[in-house]
Amino acid sequence: MVPIFSSSGDVEYLLSLRAVRERCFKVQEAAVKSKLNHFDIDESKLQDMTQFIISFIKRDYDDPSQIPAYGRWRHFDVGGRPRLQTMINSWSSMGTDAIEQTRRVLDLMVVAVLLDIDPGQHNWSFREKISNRVYKRREGIAVAILEMFNSGLFSINPNQPHRVDAEALSNLTMDKLLTGFQTESMNGLDQRIELLKHLAKTLQDRPDYFGGELGHVPRPGNMMDYLLSHPTTIKTRKGPLIHLETLWPVVYEIGELWTVSQEKTRGGTLGLGDVWPCPSLGDNQFVPFHKLSQWLVYSLIEPMEKLMGAIIEGTEQLTPLPDYSNGGLLIDTGFITLKKTDYERGITNYRKNSLLPGQPKIEMIPTFEMSDPVVIEWRALTIAYLDLVAERVRSTMKLSKKTLSLTQLIEGGITSAGKELAEISRPNTQQPPILIKNERGVIY
Incomplete structure (x- = not known):
């Protein structure tokens, strides 16, 4: 649908990060008043969910302040192998300076986020060449992408393999990616390769963000040069202080609007991206999530901080x-429950979807399209209530935001709890309690 807004200010607001939290809390307010159309809330279980997350933090970390940041970097460390740091160390030993190291890791992170796909096939796995170990799911995808990056698949220059550039992305084929993932087919990969080709065009169209002028090769990592030269960036003794508002429009260009570039798309709202109407809110319905863009920001901040000593202002x-493991936590703890009619409708959708080639046929799970109001409410409740849970966790553990940041809390407690509950609740597949139908234009 094409939104109608009273002013450009409405559009600017919905494109902002501020709107995500504010609008999701509007849905939470409706939940408290029992005015949601699709979920019931059991507020008495909020403290149970808080204690559950605390138990994971205490189990896995002696010192919560040492919890690593939430981001794609973690997936590269699967199996206890610091693959990225080892690679960075090798560059450093060859005399590569810090800013070029940062450009390279940003190159890798952008591709790794845009290809951050749940392979779908329960038996898919990737065998790492150097260790001969087998990895699955998102961690396996990450290790596969790293091998492709090291092989120079994303660079047009064989003498500079550790690079992602526009020309190489434009020439990328499905066969090359499938070979890289050691498989003959993968659900949703066709959409992801189109997303990479969109990235190639964006790199060329926005030389101000990604280079391209004065003979520079357009690449994602050149955003570091843009950020360093931006008039709002301040040089400090530790490193550059970069405002999140400066990074946000750069990230937004990379992928989110691709999903809504066609009028018949189901990937969001035209001109706004990951923004959806929530009928429970009445007339002023739109709720933004900007999940892909936020996932990119989380993943890009870490290399900027580690390699450049950057301070990112505004991360609060x-x-x-609102991803599967985080949203699943609210349902698997019994904090939110699908209303009976929606559950039955979701099971009917599951049965229809299971008849399609390549779709799972075990453990019946309510299934909905991304645009379904059930999914919109679920995602909004995930953001709002996990925000509230984060405050309760800190209060109970007597920790400040500086000692236990949101990114650490997500990494060390929330996501781990969601994943393990899914494994316990649905041991055959470890699927989330609600499935979002795999369809064109939806990047989830």
Whole structure:
């Protein structure tokens, strides 16, 4: 649908990070008043969910302040192998300076986020060449992408393999990616390769963000040069102080609007991206999530901080992400429950979807399209209530936001709890309690 807004200010607001938290809390307010159309809330279980997350933090970390940041970097460390740091160390030993190291890791992170796909096939796995170990799911995808990056698949220059550039992305084929993932087919990969080709065009169309002028090769990592030269960036003794508002429009260009570039798309709202109407809110319905863009920001901040000593000002605007493990936590703890009619409708959708080629046929799970109001409410409740849970966790553990940041809390407690509950609740597939139908234009 094409939104109608009273002013350009409405559009600017919905494109902002501030709107994500504010609008999701509007849905939370409706939940408290029992005015949601699709979920019932059991507020008495909020403290149970808080204690559950605390138990994971205490189990896995002696010192919560040492919890690593939430981001794609973690997936590269699967199996206890610091793959990225080892690679960075090798560059450093060859005399590569810090800013070029940062450009390279940003190149890798952008591709890794845009290809951050749940392979779908329960038996898909990737065998790492150097260790001969087998990895699955998002961690396996990450290790596969790293091997492709090291092989120079994303660079047009064989003498500079550790690079992602526009020309190489434009020439990328499905066969090359499938070979890289050691498989003959993968659900949703066709959409992801189109997303990479969109990235190639964006790199060329926005030389101000990604280079391209004065003979520079357009690449995602050149955003570091843009950020360093931006008039709002301040040089400090530790490193550059970069405002999140400066990074946000750069990230937004990379992928989110691709999903809504066609009028018949189901990936969001035209001109706004990951923004959806929530009928429970009445006339002023739109709720933004900007999940892909936020996932990119989380993943890009870490290399900037580690390699450049950068200080990113304004990260408190970032929210918990409405992904499967986080959203599943609210349902698997019994905190939110699908209304009976929606559950039955979701099971009917599941049965229809299971008849399609390549779709799972075990453990019946309510299934909905991304645009379904059930999914909109679920995602909004995930962001708002995990925000509230984060405050309760800190209060109970007597920790400040500086000692236990949101990014650490997500990494060390929320996501881990969601994943393990899914494994316990649905041991055959570890699927989330609600499935979002795999369809064109939806990047989830």
